[in-house]
Amino acid sequence: MQIIFLGTNGWYDSPTGSTICTLINTEKYHIILDAGNGIYKADRYINDNLPVYIFLSHFHLDHIEGLHILSKFCFAGLTIFGQKGTQAALNTIVNEPFTVSLDHLPYPVTIRELSPGPYKLPFPLDCRFLVHASPCMGYRFDLDGKIITYCPDTGACENAVLLAEDADLLIAECAFLPGEKSPVWPHLNPQDAADIASRARAKRLALTHFDAGRYTSTQMRRDAVATVRSYPDIVVGEDELLLQI
Numbered sequence: 311m312q313i314i315f316l317g318t319n320g321w322y323d324s325p326t327g328s329t330i331c332t333l334i335n336t337e338k339y340h341i342i343l344d345a346g347n348g349i350y351k352a353d354r355y356i357n358d359n360l361p362v363y364i365f366l367s368h369f370h371l372d373h374i375e376g377l378h379i380l381s382k383f384c385f386a387g388l389t390i391f392g393q394k395g396t397q398a399a400l401n402t403i404v405n406e407p408f409t410v411s412l413d414h415l416p417y418p419v420t421i422r423e424l425s426p427g428p429y430k431l432p433f434p435l436d437c438r439f440l441v442h443a444s445p446c447m448g449y450r451f452d453l454d455g456k457i458i459t460y461c462p463d464t465g466a467c468e469n470a471v472l473l474a475e476d477a478d479l480l481i482a483e484c485a486f487l488p489g490e491k492s493p494v495w496p497h498l499n500p501q502d503a504a505d506i507a508s509r510a511r512a513k514r515l516a517l518t519h520f521d522a523g524r525y526t527s528t529q530m531r532r533d534a535v536a537t538v539r540s541y542p543d544i545v546v547g548e549d550e551l552l553l554q555i
Contacts, residue, residue, distance in 0.1 A: 317348020349376035440464035465496025474510035483519035504541035
């Protein structure tokens with residue numbers, strides 16, 4: 311299984327990268343986690359007719375703005391998953407007069423709305439709401455015998471720990487600088503993310519969604535992660551970094 315970080319910025323594109331998007335390539339599926347501007351690179355890594363699934367965490371623009379270029383791709387078919395309200399949100403954003411509507415793309419698109427809880431899709435899935443200024447869904451995937459957990463925009467919360475329990479890889483956001491917290495606009499700093507991974511006994515932690523206004527260089531990301539002492543294996547996300555799981 312491959313995990314490719316197509317975009318690792320939060321908020322806006324900058325020299326450090328594109329807004330958030332992560333691709334998971336498995337034997338049977340392509341799974342795209344959020345659709346920031348990094349999604350434009352997806353066809354560099356999708357060269358077959360396997361099903362493509364996009365999982366949206368929430369509707370902040372840095373997580374969905376890349377959807378306007380879906381007409382660039384030649385997918386065999388696409389299913390978009392998200393929380394209740396996804397259909398209405400995408401009918402507004404991915405539609406005239408802003409961009410090509412979903413029903414005019416050159417391949418079929420299905421939207422499926424999820425409530426918190428376990429699902430049996432083509433693969434086992436669990437999803438729970440995290441803690442953010444806008445309702446945000448985190449996901450736990452069982453793929454090729456591996457557990458991959460995705461916790462995007464969130465503050466420290468119990469649902470993040472539950473989703474990441476014994477995960478082979480926890481992909482977590484890291485919008486805040488070391489020591490930074492905000493109860494009004496919850497996000498994680500490096501230590502918060504490491505604490506979640508440690509409590510959940512996750513085998514590996516990968517950080518993404520580095521706030522572009524705070525982390526103005528990739529070296530700042532590495533320096534921030536170096537302040538964490540309580541978790542042994544942290545991957546610092548950078549655009550087009552590829553992990554083998």
